[in-house]
Amino acid sequence: MKTLLYKNTKISYTDSGQGNTIVLLHGFLENKKMWKDYITLFAEKNRVITIDLLGHGESESLGYVHSMEDNANVVQEVLQHLKIEKATILGHSMGGYVGLAFAELFPKNIQKLVLLNSTSKADSHEKKINRNRAIKAVKQNYVNFVSLAIGNLFSENNRTRLTDEIEKAKEQALKTPLQGIVASLEGMKIRKDRESLLHKNLFPVLLILGKKDPVLNYEENIAQIENTNVKLVSFEDGHMSQIENKEELETILLDFFE
Numbered sequence: 001m002k003t004l005l006y007k008n009t010k011i012s013y014t015d016s017g018q019g020n021t022i023v024l025l026h027g028f029l030e031n032k033k034m035w036k037d038y039i040t041l042f043a044e045k046n047r048v049i050t051i052d053l054l055g056h057g058e059s060e061s062l063g064y065v066h067s068m069e070d071n072a073n074v075v076q077e078v079l080q081h082l083k084i085e086k087a088t089i090l091g092h093s094m095g096g097y098v099g100l101a102f103a104e105l106f107p108k109n110i111q112k113l114v115l116l117n118s119t120s121k122a123d124s125h126e127k128k129i130n131r132n133r134a135i136k137a138v139k140q141n142y143v144n145f146v147s148l149a150i151g152n153l154f155s156e157n158n159r160t161r162l163t164d165e166i167e168k169a170k171e172q173a174l175k176t177p178l179q180g181i182v183a184s185l186e187g188m189k190i191r192k193d194r195e196s197l198l199h200k201n202l203f204p205v206l207l208i209l210g211k212k213d214p215v216l217n218y219e220e221n222i223a224q225i226e227n228t229n230v231k232l233v234s235f236e237d238g239h240m241s242q243i244e245n246k247e248e249l250e251t252i253l254l255d256f257f258e
Contacts (some may be wrong), residue, residue, distance in 0.1 A: 001058065004243035006204045012058035013051040013078050017043030020111070021087040022257060023075060024050045025095030027117075028184055029149060031171040034092075034242065041250055046257065049087070052077055053098060055180020066183040066189045068094075072101035079109065088257060090114035092242060093215075096183065098196040103203070112204045114256065116249075117213060119221050131189040138181050143244025146173045146181075150233045155212035155238035167244050192198045198228045205230045206256050208249070231256070 003012050014032060016039050024035045026043075032050035042048045054066040062070060075098065079087060088111045091099035101144035103110045123131065132194060138145040150170045154162060170220025198205060207230050211218050216239065225232060233252055237244040 001163040003058075004081050005103070005170040006074050009054070009075055010058075010060045011051065011054075011078065013049060014039070015082060016021060016048045017046055019046040020257070021047045021084050021230075022080075023051060023055065023079070023087045023089045024048065025071075025089065025091040025098050025212045026050075026056065027091075027093030027095050028175055029056075029146060029181070030092065030095075030169070031172055031175070033057065033172060034169075036251070036254075037134070037246075038242070042257070044077050045143065045205055047084075049082070051075060053095070053184075055183050056097065056176055059149065060125075061177065061183055064179070064183055064258045065190070066180070067114060067187045068097045068101040069100040069105065069166065070187070072105050075102050076106055076109065085109060086111045088114070090116060090253070091118055091120050092116045093239065094188060097188065097191055101191070103197055104192075104194060110203055111254070112206070112256065114206045116208045117210060117216060117241055118207075118226055119216055120193070120195040120198050121190055121220070122191055128189050130183045130222045135182050135185050138178065138185075142181075146170065146176070149173070152214055152246060153239040154212070155210065155236075157212075158185065158237055158244050162243060168204060169240070169243070198225055198230050201229050202211055202255070204232065205250075208235070208241055208252070210235050210237045210241055210244070212237055214241045 032052050035050045053071045055061035089099040096115040234247045
């Protein structure tokens with residue numbers, strides 16, 4: 001594990017392997033440890049960077065709102081520190097929102113983008129109301145909120161099959177400080193709609209969705225890539241493709257990185 005300071009805030013990251021750079025960005029309530037198996041695989045032929053986003057894992061909180069732009073600046077800070085000019089970014093869920101913000105802010109520095117169980121769309125009015133509810137809920141009962149939030153990300157038929165993996169994910173999620181959770185919910189709530197980026201064809205984009213994703217509506221998310229060159233991969237499961245569809249996902253990603 002390595003660290004650097006961004007605006008006097010400690011940022012934690014890892015750096016493995018050699019070759020083209022791949023940056024792996026975790027989602028809300030996750031951290032860089034989720035990529036452990038993927039680092040081993042991808043680092044055989046690539047340089048792999050994982051970063052704990054603001055208020056997650058071993059990175060500190062920056063304030064009361066962690067915008068997607070703040071997180072994108074953190075990613076750029078790590079890349080500049082490592083003298084990396086171009087990278088492929090893979091973002092899971094909130095990590096995808098950060099990847100899109102990065103692509104908008106630093107278009108010359110992005111090679112390819114993978115949106116894993118993520119979307120370019122801004123929060124709907126209803127989603128924003130739900131984020132406010134979530135902020136209230138986590139302040140009232142932190143442990144209960146985190147446990148429910150993680151369990152609800154898996155498709156129903158996988159909740160018994162993947163009990164161990166779900167417990168591990170909850171264990172990591174419970175390491176996320178309250179401030180990090182609230183600041184991220186605030187940041188996701190105000191994020192911009194970046195669908196236009198998918199239509200500009202500035203770099204290859206791969207969108208990976210779960211048909212039974214309890215968080216992202218599958219049909220709505222297919223609509224965002226109509227008349228684009230975005231490559232779509234669909235799984236029959238939930239929001240956690242990196243766990244629910246691990247082996248297939250590894251093959252698909254290696255192919256895309258080539």
